[in-house]
Amino acid sequence: MNFDKVFKALADPGRRRLLDQLHADNGQTLTALCEHMDMTRQAVTQHLQLLEDANLVAVVWQGREKLHYLNPVPLHEMHTRWIAKFERGRLDALHDLKQKLERNDNEKT
């Protein structure tokens, strides 16, 4: 597992947005993905290639359509390697607290 590639692929807001888009609607074409991205088709293609190289995006051909799928397996491995073994319980508690506080903030505004 090449963690360097995964971290590098995630270190860009545009690529993270692409992953979020696939999370919302898995198996999209390049054209569909471009609709929600304010960058050129060429830039989206390059970002997708990087995500594919990191195995965060898996590609399936359906006839002439290239469909992109969010592949969470490397994220899971990263989670097992870097998070699960350290203080899981406390991190969960902290995460819950953060979410709760932020939710309260949002309700006020």
Add this chain to the structure above:
Amino acid sequence: MKKPDYVYVTYIATTPEKLWEAIMDTNMMAQWWVDPKAGCARVNVSDWKPGSPWAHTRADGSGIVDIVGKVVEHTPPKRLVYTWARPGDAEDESKHSRVSFEIEQYTNELVRLTVAHDDLAKDPKMLEGISGGWPTILSNLKTFLETGHALPKAPAAS
């Protein structure tokens, strides 16, 4: 082929034959088909002939079956396809989804395993249940094949 709902890919340092054995042999499966959220290990029991039933069975001696289906394709060591349903829906094929395992030699050392799950739209609850499960199962499988043992046990609650 329909558009899959989920596609999972992992690269494993092994051979297609060893990977095939790991997804067929119940003794091996019992060591890696473990999702901490689901408790005990599960094994898939079948004679693996196309058309035969298979059963996703708890490996704790209880013999409880959680998922059933039929074998669609069995081509060692390349491709395994089966349908997937709750035991209560065994006869109702309109509720069956489909799982496929595709094994390819990727480089000399690496094998690419693609698991696709499709037709889940018929059963939204199943979709929820499996979407967290496959990544865990597949990374266990990778660890098992590469290190010879399954994942370290989850740390005991303190």
